[in-house]
Amino acid sequence: MKRETPAPVLAVDNLSVSFRHGDSWQKVVRNISFSLYPGKTLAIVGESGSGKSVTAMAIMRLLSTRHSRTEGQVLLGGKSLLALPEEEMRRVRGAEVAMIFQEPMTSLNPAFTIGNQIAEVFIRHQGLSARQAKQEAIALLEKVRIPHAAQRFDEYPHQFSGGMRQRAMIAMALALKPKLLIADEPTTALDVTIQGQILDLIKTLQAENNTAVLFITHDMGVVAETADDTLVMFRGDAIECEHTPTLFAAPQQPYTRALLSSVPAAGEMDVSSTPCKFPSVNLQTGEIHRYPPEADLSLTSNEPVLSVKNLVTRFPVKKGFFNQLAGYIHAVENVSFDLWPGETLSLVGESGCGKSTTGRSLIRLVQAQSGHVRLHGYDVLQAGRQQQKRMRQDIQMIFQDPFASLNPRLKIQETLIEPLLENGLATRQQALARAHELIEKVGLSVAVLNRYPHEFSGGQRQRICIARALAMNPKVIIADESVSALDVSVKAQVVNLIIELQRTMKIAFLFISHDMAVIERISHRVAVMYLGEIVEIGPRQAIFANPQHPYTQKLIAAIPKTDPSRRHLLREANNDELPSPFRDKDWQPPTRRYEQVGNQHWVMR
Structure with missing residues (x-):
């Protein structure tokens, strides 16, 4: 007996969105059509400005009617959303369709506890009593794997970490078991391990409730892990819509090929011990040009250009009415490494591990408590005013946000x-x-x-910041999350630029990032940081092929794989967040021992 095809949960037909521009209307989304079925995930993928988030907002009717105009048809379970009165649409939101946004801190009300915000959904939509709603909210918090849910019911959003806030948002979105969940870049702002946990959580809850998921993202690795079908958007148009494995195996459009070529496939760097540029794609012809690995320029000197020994940076924490010292944030604890001319050493770890503080300590943007930082023979931490001036010619920094780094005037x-x-x-x-x-x-x-800076895109502004860093002919450049805020293809272009500049100018880079995929492309060596300490350091090949420390293994296991055939595999359920680096004022760090497990490969035991 032939099985009937289920009716789509969401059917979008010729959806167009225009924004008011002066006295005229500018169309930003043009004739988008797709269907989404129960239990399935459709990813809408594209870079900033492609129209993917506007499409989601139009479906939810969250765009201002004064400044936007939506045309076409949006059917949710056969019901036309664009024709509903606002009062009825308000009931549909939450009950039948829910949305998770990119930044949970801006989506949650800071004046109300997490628990009360979830309980309010049950009180408003189901008429439960406050006591019943609290019980339901606690059960939901447990379901999204928030530890000690009953105790955390009364905590405020600022008391939750980024990953835990996103879990709370998922709990709120799924409270009424909607038919459709729209997830708009829900993992973009999260570390790779937390991202993996959130993706697995969404997949698990989707399977339990047979929920249809519309996933908005620019990350093709996330698409491979989550999506049954993928719609690619470019400048407001849907240029390709296909079953995800087919799209990854044989993309038809040059832009789709460009997106896929900007995402490193797992293991493709195993054959090289040196950095390698991302492939470039001709957007007219779709032709892909692959670059050979770079020559190794990092072993031509007998002395490191930068030598760091036992660097310690702590921040005092004062409490109480008399503002007494309670302890310290141990941001950097006995960190040691050498950086060689022409080499890229990557510092990798999750938010709060101390990697950015390490970079800032090296150029005295924050004050280290102890240690030695030698740059061309002189000690940076002991340098006087004149030596500091000379030092900052030799060592420059590129920051994460190029707009904040450039003077707008x-x-x-x-x-x-x-x-x-x-x-x-x-x-x-x-x-x-x-x-x-x-x-x-x-x-x-x-x-x-x-x-002026505001006249450029994010990628162009970051290129300008790189040019400014090069102005002084530095020997060392510290790149602190310098590509993390960029779209995937722009990120690939900036990484390629850094590799090319290193080849031609023999600059040493300390590359600070939480993006393991980029780290694999750009690095000669990798140092993994956890709670202010380097727990493993070695050649990039060794770290990725043979990680020894449990935390390194956890980071690498969490990297989204650009292989849709692996999307059914769930990682081991893990709710761990990075512990606090706060210690009492009398706490003394334990003596650490490093074991050599390979050529230049050391791991903390």
Whole structure:
């Protein structure tokens, strides 16, 4: 007997969205059509500005009717959402369709406890008493694996970590067992291990309730793990919609190929011990150009350009009416490593592990308590004012947010020549010539020099920050999460630029990141940080192929695999969050022992 195909939970037909632009209307989403069935996941994938989040907001009718116009048809279980009165649509939200947003802290009310915000859903939609609603809310918190749910019912959003806040948002969204869950970039702001936990949680709850999931993302690794079908959006158009394994095996559109080529496949770097650029794709022809691994430039010197020994950075915590010292945040604890000319050493770990504080301590943006940092023979931590000035010519930093790093009132030309003039390294004419050289070196036209930072995209702004870091001809560049805020293809372009600059200028990079996929592409060596300490350090190949420390193994296991055939595999259920690095004022760190397990490969025991 032939099985009947179930009716779609969501059917979208020729959905278009326009935004008011002055006296005219500008169409930002054009004629999107798709169907989503019970228990299935459809991913809408594309980069910033592609229209994927606007599509989701239009389905939920969350766009302002004064400034936007939605056309087409959206059917939820046969019911036309665009034709419903607002009062009826308000009832549908939460009960029949729910949404999880990217940043849970902005979605949760900071003035109410987590538990009360979830209980309110039951009180409003099901008319439960406060006591019954509390019981249901606690049961939900347990279901989304929040430890000690009953005790945490009365905690506020700021008392939850990012991963736990997102779990609470999932609990709230699924409280009434909606037919459809829309997840708009729910893991983008999370560390890789927490991301893995959230993806597995959504899959588990989806299977229990046969929920249809519309997953909005720019991460093709997440798509491979979650989606049955994938719709690719580019500048407001749906350019490709296909069964996910088919899309990954044989993408038809050049843009889809570009997205996939920007995501490293697991194990494809095993054959090389040196960094390798991401493939580039011609968006007109779809032709993919793959680059060979870089030559190893990191072993041509007998002395490290930067040597760090027993670096300690702690932040005092004061409590009570008299503001007495209660203890310290042990952000960096006895960290030691060498960085060689022409080498990229990556510091990797989750948020709060101390990797960014390590980078800032090296150039004295934060004050270290003890240790030695030697740059070309002189001790950075003991340097006087004049030595510091010289030091900052040799070691530069690129930050995560390029917009916050650039002065919005200075044109790009002034931004690039300012450090040269300030340090007396060039006349204005020489500095202008250097600015032209630098801007071309990072792949931008000299025409951009007379523009302001707000006139550029995120990727272009990060290129400008790289150009500014290069202005002083540094020996070392510390890149602190410098690509984490960028779209996947832009991220690949910036990584390729860094690799190319290292090849031509022999600069040493300390690359700080939580993105293991990028780390695998860009690194010669990798140091893994956990609670302020380096727990494993070694050649990139050894770390990824043969991780020894349990935390390293956990990080690597959590990397989304770009192989849809593995999407049915769940990771081992794990609710662990990074413990607090706070210690009492009298606490003394234990003596650590490192064991050599391979060539230049050391692990903490």
